[in-house]
Amino acid sequence: MAEVNQNSLVTNFLDLMGGYWDYNIPLTTQWAVAIVPDTYDTGGPDALFEIIKKYTQIDAHNFFVPTSVQNKLLNDNTQPKFDGLGLYYAQSIKLPKEAFSVTGAGLDNMGGYLKGFVGSDRMGVSERAVHIDFLETNLDFVYGLIRPWIIAAGYRGLVNTGKENSIKCTITVQEFTRERDYDLKPTRLMHTFEGCVPIDVPDRTLKYDSEPSEAPVAAGVTWMYEKYRYDADPSNSRNNR
Amino acid sequence: MDVPNQTINTFFNNAVVNDFARDFLFRVESVNFDNGVNLSPTDLLYAKTAKLPARSIMNQEVKYAGQTFNIPGSVTFPGSESYEIEMYCPETSSVRELLMNESTRTFGNVFGIAGSGQAGGSIANANSIMTLLQLDKNLDVIYKYRLIGCSIRNVGEVSYSMAEGNGAVMSFTVGIAYHFFDRTSMGSNIVAPLNR
Numbered sequence: 001m002a003e004v005n006q007n008s009l010v011t012n013f014l015d016l017m018g019g020y021w022d023y024n025i026p027l028t029t030q031w032a033v034a035i036v037p038d039t040y041d042t043g044g045p046d047a048l049f050e051i052i053k054k055y056t057q058i059d060a061h062n063f064f065v066p067t068s069v070q071n072k073l074l075n076d077n078t079q080p081k082f083d084g085l086g087l088y089y090a091q092s093i094k095l096p097k098e099a100f101s102v103t104g105a106g107l108d109n110m111g112g113y114l115k116g117f118v119g120s121d122r123m124g125v126s127e128r129a130v131h132i133d134f135l136e137t138n139l140d141f142v143y144g145l146i147r148p149w150i151i152a153a154g155y156r157g158l159v160n161t162g163k164e165n166s167i168k169c170t171i172t173v174q175e176f177t178r179e180r181d182y183d184l185k186p187t188r189l190m191h192t193f194e195g196c197v198p199i200d201v202p203d204r205t206l207k208y209d210s211e212p213s214e215a216p217v218a219a220g221v222t223w224m225y226e227k228y229r230y231d232a233d234p235s236n237s238r239n240n241r
Numbered sequence: 242m243d244v245p246n247q248t249i250n251t252f253f254n255n256a257v258v259n260d261f262a263r264d265f266l267f268r269v270e271s272v273n274f275d276n277g278v279n280l281s282p283t284d285l286l287y288a289k290t291a292k293l294p295a296r297s298i299m300n301q302e303v304k305y306a307g308q309t310f311n312i313p314g315s316v317t318f319p320g321s322e323s324y325e326i327e328m329y330c331p332e333t334s335s336v337r338e339l340l341m342n343e344s345t346r347t348f349g350n351v352f353g354i355a356g357s358g359q360a361g362g363s364i365a366n367a368n369s370i371m372t373l374l375q376l377d378k379n380l381d382v383i384y385k386y387r388l389i390g391c392s393i394r395n396v397g398e399v400s401y402s403m404a405e406g407n408g409a410v411m412s413f414t415v416g417i418a419y420h421f422f423d424r425t426s427m428g429s430n431i432v433a434p435l436n437r
Binding site for chain 2: 027030031
């Protein structure tokens with residue numbers, strides 16, 4: 001372990017950053033996301049589709065996602081390590097902010113006195129959202145699952161009716177980092193969002209232009225969530241990787 | 242402080258023992274496009290020049306107190322979007338036409354059909370492999386590089402000169418993209434590749 005030199009800002013910074021795993025700069029590309037339906041434990045990966053189908057029958061024939069396609073969207077190839085949906089398709093994720101509003105309290109015409117602070121509401125529902133970009137594939141994850149899911153949730157509503165009939169899911173994001181001791185790829189942060197439902201997919205534009213230099217991505221599928229937690233204890237999350 | 246053991250004499254003694262890598266001790270052994278064209282060692286006798294590919298760690302700058310610290314990031318493979326091989330052109334243009342067929346298979350402009358691969362579609366999978374061999378002076382393979390996920394990008398032009406030509410041998414350049422590479426050491430007493 002490097003010895004910290006207290007007399008120099010620069011060498012102290014270097015010693016801390018380079019000599020201690022805890023102060024290393026993390027990698028930002030090493031992460032994985034799992035989307036696990038509430039129904040997964042009792043009904044497996046197909047159970048959510050069955051619920052979605054019940055509600056989307058109202059819009060019969062407006063879209064068609066046969067069972068064979070569902071199975072291909074949700075098989076072991078697309079979720080190689082976690083029990084979840086969309087692990088393979090996720091390209092980027094925007095984790096939500098945390099905030100609450102603050103108002104000033106006091107009287108008018110206070111002269112040179114500053115008003116006091118009063119804490120108010122935590123962030124509104126519209127700000128409580130996770131955004132995930134999905135890779136577009138021939139059997140498209142967004143068209144195959146997310147859009148029907150949104151429509152079904154629109155009919156079904158968001159009232160909790162128990163896990164077995166739930167239309168919600170849990171989104172887990174693991175952030176990995178550099179090697180630590182014997183660990184090849186330790187988790188440094190783990191975010192868990194519970195009670196998630198997709199509520200918005202963006203529109204698309206098809207053009208007769210040259211093929212883009214990057215693979216097509218369905219930008220910004222928005223998920224609302226009921227609550228979230230995170231595990232920032234590497235020694236603990238190491239065991240969950 | 243002693244001068245390190247880097248004198249003319251030690252350089253000479255080491256050079257006698259270890260020799261040097263020579264620019265001709267390199268071969269492109271095979272190029273296999275999954276479900277498409279495969280170039281054999283015989284086809285690739287016409288390879289004139291090729292490069293041992295590079296591997297690059299992205300740099301991340303961290304600033305503190307006016308000092309910039311350079312932190313290692315993730316990996317890129319420079320030139321992987323089009324690895325170039327310069328090839329002689331046989332009189333029948335056989336190698337070039339094979340590569341043209343692969344280009345057309347990858348995307349056919351007449352019907353807009355993108356070619357077939359093992360998994361369907363023209364996206365290069367792990368079975369599309371180009372193999373490069375680094376040789377010693379006994380022509381024994383010392384390192385094998387496998388470029389994984391090859392797919393064709395560019396089949397270069399051939400410049401003829403009908404009026405003023407002097408019979409020069411024609412050549413062309415082919416560009417082949419790949420995703421990444423792995424390495425295998427084939428000899429003894431050489432550095433073992435770290436593949437992980």
